[in-house]
Amino acid sequence: MKGGFTPTMRSARALASAAIFNVPFVRHLWTWLGLDPISKQRMVDMLRAGRTVVMIPGGVAECMAMERGVETLYLRKRFGFIKVAIQTGAHLVPAFTFGQSEAYGYWRLGPPFVPKRVANWLSETFAFAPMVFWGKFCSPIPYATPLHTVVGKAIPVKQNDNPTNAEVAAKLEEFIDAMTTLFETHKAANGCSGARLRVV
Numbered sequence: 001m002k003g004g005f006t007p008t009m010r011s012a013r014a015l016a017s018a019a020i021f022n023v024p025f026v027r028h029l030w031t032w033l034g035l036d037p038i039s040k041q042r043m044v045d046m047l048r049a050g051r052t053v054v055m056i057p058g059g060v061a062e063c064m065a066m067e068r069g070v071e072t073l074y075l076r077k078r079f080g081f082i083k084v085a086i087q088t089g090a091h092l093v094p095a096f097t098f099g100q101s102e103a104y105g106y107w108r109l110g111p112p113f114v115p116k117r118v119a120n121w122l123s124e125t126f127a128f129a130p131m132v133f134w135g136k137f138c139s140p141i142p143y144a145t146p147l148h149t150v151v152g153k154a155i156p157v158k159q160n161d162n163p164t165n166a167e168v169a170a171k172l173e174e175f176i177d178a179m180t181t182l183f184e185t186h187k188a189a190n191g192c193s194g195a196r197l198r199v200v
Contacts, residue, residue, distance in 0.1 A: 012052035015042060017059055017127055040084060047088040057081050063129035064108070064120055065200050071101060071183070073199045075176050079165075082172045089159030092171070094152040094178040098190035103142040106133040148190040152182040 015038035021027040036042060038055065046053050056062070058074035066072050085092055109130035110119040122130050135142040155178055157171065176199055183197045 012054050013046060014054040015039075016055075040080065043081070043084050044088060047084070047090040053090075055081065060123050060127060060129045063131060064123050066101075066106075066108070067198070069196075071195055071197045073176075073179060073197065075172070075179070075199055079168050079172060082175065083163060083168050085157050086160050086163040086168065086171060089157055091154040091157050092175050092178075093154045094175060094182050095149060096179065096183055096186075097147055097149040098187065098192050098195075099145050099147040102145040103147065104133045104135050105143075106131055146191070148186075150182060150186045150190070152178055 012034075014033075014035045016030065016035045018037035018039070021030060021037050043053050043055075057078040058065075058072075061077075062072060062074035065074050082092070084090075108119070109122070110116050119130055134140075136144070155171075155174060160167070180197060180199065183195075187193060187195050
């Protein structure tokens with residue numbers, strides 16, 4: 001990670017879909033790695049305690065929207081984490097990891113085997129992407145590919161217990177702009193000069 005760690009980041013906790021904690025053994029692995037099931041209340045409690053929340057807002061929907069050869073961010077409908085940030089006055093920090101799309105191969109349920117709407121319904125119903133992934137030797141071990149995480153400047157957020165929809169939408173757009181700028185600014189230096197970002 002470029003830019004180092006701050007004291008707040010050392011006390012950070014990552015939040016992930018609660019569905020992955022329903023799998024025996026895997027839930028223990030995720031917890032050991034520093035992940036907790038995501039929920040609004042969990043986010044609020046952590047942020048009000050001055051801790052850092054690490055999350056991927058796109059979640060399962062982002063997995064379903066991925067395209068090979070394109071870096072996809074599912075953000076335009078993700079108002080929830082922005083609203084929580086405003087309600088708690090927590091700054092928003094954009095970050096992107098280059099090389100992650102090369103770490104694994106994957107196959108996702110969808111056309112021509114089943115209609116896309118069916119695959120999306122399954123992912124929404126079970127909060128889990130209907131897909132399989134593999135790495136080196138068809139194992140969970142990722143392919144040997146460099147990963148470079150870049151962290152942008154914190155976006156200031158003014159605390160407001162009851163933000164309007166317009167205020168939330170404006171702050172989300174500011175976050176999307178920051179993510180896009182971060183990607184375009186650093187992609188060449190991280191071996192991805194030809195990469196294209198798609199925000200949906």
